[in-house]
Amino acid sequence: MKRKHPLRRTMIAVAGTASAVALLLTLKQPGTTVAGAASQAGAPPANSAPAGSGAVPAGGATVLGDEADTQFGPVQVELTLSGGRITGARAVKVPSTDANSRKIAESSVPQLNQAAVDAQSADIDTVSGATYTSQGYIRSLQSALDKAGAAGAGEGTGQGSAPGAGSGADAPDGDVPGDGSGDVSGEGSGDGSDPGQGSGSGATESVLGDVAGTQYGDVQVRLTVSGGRITGAEAVKTPGSDANSRKIAAGAVPKLNQAAVAAQSADIDTVSGATYTSQGYIRSLQSALDKAGPAGAGEGTGQGSAPGAGSGADAPDGDVPGDGSGDVSGEGSGDGSDPGQGSGSGATESVLGDVAGTQYGDVQVRLTVSGGRITGAEAVKTPGSDANSRKIAAGAVPKLNQAAVAAQSADIDTVSGATYTSQGYIRSLQSALDKAGL
Structure with missing residues (x-):
């Protein structure tokens, strides 16, 4: 009988053991992931943040x-x-x-x-x-x-009260006080002794004007207002009925945007060669300003009495006395000892005259009045029954607007070659003056 060599038996046993170990290593333990294995070993999973840390992802x-x-x-x-x-x-x-x-x-x-x-x-x-x-x-x-909200409102563990820009006694002497309420609290990481960031009424806001229809398409203006001032203007709708209208709007609108910011009002000139687009822009711009409210009407927790412009003993010697009542109250965060900012009778207002019918179409005039004076005039409706009427109105209306401001009354001459348009303009102008009390 042949005997087996002991070394051979040993080698077979070692090979069998190695195969068994290899097989066990390839098996995946139930319920264990790569991250879980790392956790079992005491290492935190990759890319994890501590719970409740409020950490924002990189970027x-x-x-x-x-x-x-x-x-x-x-x-x-x-x-x-x-x-x-x-x-x-x-x-x-x-x-x-x-x-x-x-x-x-x-x-x-x-x-x-x-x-x-x-x-x-x-x-x-x-x-x-x-x-x-x-x-x-x-x-x-x-x-x-x-969607993001006002930029600058940092988040943290402590809170501080943030006064609005220009509140109370800190309001600048200019005509644009901020929100005196200080009711917008920003959050900071301190213990509340340091003020956080608050937007107040001095925060930037976007105001969309009404759509103004023109012969060649709609115009709509959006304003960006900050601290009671126009900081930006854009036309979100412009005439686009044909290639020529689009070309005219592309050239005129940037000039109108710039003019609105520079004038801080709707009292801007029409762009040469873009009368209809300009007039639509100005109407929408005025509606946006009306929605934004008069600049300088600060709001706050304390109230001070703000006399109307030219009221009482302070009335100027001119022809526009105040009402003496001083009943326009501005609000400030003080205790009432400092007067707030009020709009008073010297505030800029827009007055729309009655529609005046003519043989070729309606005319309607809108005046901008400030401090008892006409500071701007525009025709929001002009004859447009045919191409010739539109051409005549386009040439005559700018002259009539200028004449109304210069005369400070409806006592202006008709434009040669535009008698009907001029007469309608003058009637609507007079009704606007009557409504304004001028």
């Missing part, structure tokens, strides 16, 4: 603005926010209806992104040669900011 939170339609395609902006500040902006949708639109967007969007971060608001300039893309970008950017 900050993102906010997606609404889509803004343009003539050449939609624009949509996404913001990255960190610590209440815009740290990044990008357009996730840009006009791409044709090669030229894509080329324009490719060059303009990076500039708009940078401008949004630099400005920390939607108060940015349009890019030359990319007006429609820029306007769409700004509208979407504003909607993203609206």
